Amino acid sequence: MTKLIQTDKEAFIALATAKMPFGKYKGLRLVDxxxxxxxxxxxxxxxxxxxxxxxxxxxxxxxxxxxxxxR
Known part of the structure:
Protein backbone atom coordinates (compact mmCIF):
# COMPACT_ATOMS: atom_id res chain seq x y z
CA MET A 1 0.00 0.00 0.00
CA THR A 2 2.81 2.45 0.83
CA LYS A 3 4.37 1.87 -2.61
CA LEU A 4 1.08 2.78 -4.31
CA ILE A 5 0.73 5.96 -2.23
CA GLN A 6 4.34 6.93 -3.01
CA THR A 7 3.78 6.35 -6.74
CA ASP A 8 0.63 8.50 -6.69
CA LYS A 9 2.46 11.24 -4.80
CA GLU A 10 5.32 11.23 -7.31
CA ALA A 11 2.88 11.31 -10.24
CA PHE A 12 0.99 14.23 -8.67
CA ILE A 13 4.22 16.18 -8.11
CA ALA A 14 5.28 15.49 -11.69
CA LEU A 15 1.91 16.73 -12.93
CA ALA A 16 2.07 19.84 -10.74
CA THR A 17 5.52 20.80 -12.04
CA ALA A 18 5.34 19.76 -15.71
CA LYS A 19 5.64 22.56 -18.24
CA MET A 20 4.16 22.96 -21.69
CA PRO A 21 6.96 22.12 -24.15
CA PHE A 22 5.64 23.97 -27.22
CA GLY A 23 3.29 26.59 -28.63
CA LYS A 24 1.88 29.83 -27.30
CA TYR A 25 2.08 28.60 -23.70
CA LYS A 26 5.56 27.07 -23.90
CA GLY A 27 7.19 27.07 -20.46
CA LEU A 28 3.92 27.53 -18.55
CA ARG A 29 3.08 24.84 -16.01
CA LEU A 30 0.38 22.52 -17.33
CA VAL A 31 -1.78 23.25 -14.30
CA ASP A 32 -1.67 26.96 -15.18
CA ARG A 71 -2.13 25.32 -4.52
Whole structure:
Protein backbone atom coordinates (compact mmCIF):
# COMPACT_ATOMS: atom_id res chain seq x y z
CA MET A 1 0.00 0.00 0.00
CA THR A 2 2.81 2.45 0.83
CA LYS A 3 4.37 1.87 -2.61
CA LEU A 4 1.08 2.78 -4.31
CA ILE A 5 0.73 5.96 -2.23
CA GLN A 6 4.34 6.93 -3.01
CA THR A 7 3.78 6.35 -6.74
CA ASP A 8 0.63 8.50 -6.69
CA LYS A 9 2.46 11.24 -4.80
CA GLU A 10 5.32 11.23 -7.31
CA ALA A 11 2.88 11.31 -10.24
CA PHE A 12 0.99 14.23 -8.67
CA ILE A 13 4.22 16.18 -8.11
CA ALA A 14 5.28 15.49 -11.69
CA LEU A 15 1.91 16.73 -12.93
CA ALA A 16 2.07 19.84 -10.74
CA THR A 17 5.52 20.80 -12.04
CA ALA A 18 5.34 19.76 -15.71
CA LYS A 19 5.64 22.56 -18.24
CA MET A 20 4.16 22.96 -21.69
CA PRO A 21 6.96 22.12 -24.15
CA PHE A 22 5.64 23.97 -27.22
CA GLY A 23 3.29 26.59 -28.63
CA LYS A 24 1.88 29.83 -27.30
CA TYR A 25 2.08 28.60 -23.70
CA LYS A 26 5.56 27.07 -23.90
CA GLY A 27 7.19 27.07 -20.46
CA LEU A 28 3.92 27.53 -18.55
CA ARG A 29 3.08 24.84 -16.01
CA LEU A 30 0.38 22.52 -17.33
CA VAL A 31 -1.78 23.25 -14.30
CA ASP A 32 -1.67 26.96 -15.18
CA UNK A 33 -2.84 26.51 -18.78
CA UNK A 34 -6.09 28.33 -19.57
CA UNK A 35 -9.13 26.09 -19.40
CA UNK A 36 -10.18 27.08 -22.93
CA UNK A 37 -6.86 25.71 -24.25
CA UNK A 38 -7.48 22.37 -22.51
CA UNK A 39 -11.05 22.29 -23.84
CA UNK A 40 -9.64 22.84 -27.35
CA UNK A 41 -7.32 19.83 -26.88
CA UNK A 42 -10.24 17.75 -25.60
CA UNK A 43 -12.15 18.52 -28.80
CA UNK A 44 -9.26 18.19 -31.27
CA UNK A 45 -7.41 15.38 -29.52
CA UNK A 46 -4.69 15.34 -26.90
CA UNK A 47 -1.12 14.64 -28.03
CA UNK A 48 0.14 11.06 -27.85
CA UNK A 49 2.23 9.82 -24.95
CA UNK A 50 3.00 11.18 -21.52
CA UNK A 51 2.22 14.81 -22.40
CA UNK A 52 -1.23 13.86 -23.65
CA UNK A 53 -1.92 11.87 -20.50
CA UNK A 54 -0.86 14.79 -18.33
CA UNK A 55 -2.91 17.32 -20.31
CA UNK A 56 -5.93 15.02 -20.09
CA UNK A 57 -5.45 14.75 -16.32
CA UNK A 58 -5.20 18.53 -15.92
CA UNK A 59 -8.32 18.93 -18.07
CA UNK A 60 -10.27 16.52 -15.85
CA UNK A 61 -9.01 18.21 -12.69
CA UNK A 62 -10.08 21.65 -13.94
CA UNK A 63 -13.36 20.33 -15.33
CA UNK A 64 -14.23 19.03 -11.86
CA UNK A 65 -13.12 22.19 -10.05
CA UNK A 66 -10.22 20.53 -8.26
CA UNK A 67 -7.41 22.88 -9.25
CA UNK A 68 -7.14 23.95 -5.61
CA UNK A 69 -5.29 20.67 -5.08
CA UNK A 70 -2.27 22.27 -6.78
CA ARG A 71 -2.13 25.32 -4.52
Missing amino acids: LPERYLVWFSQKGFPEGKLGEMLRAVYEIKLNGLEYLF
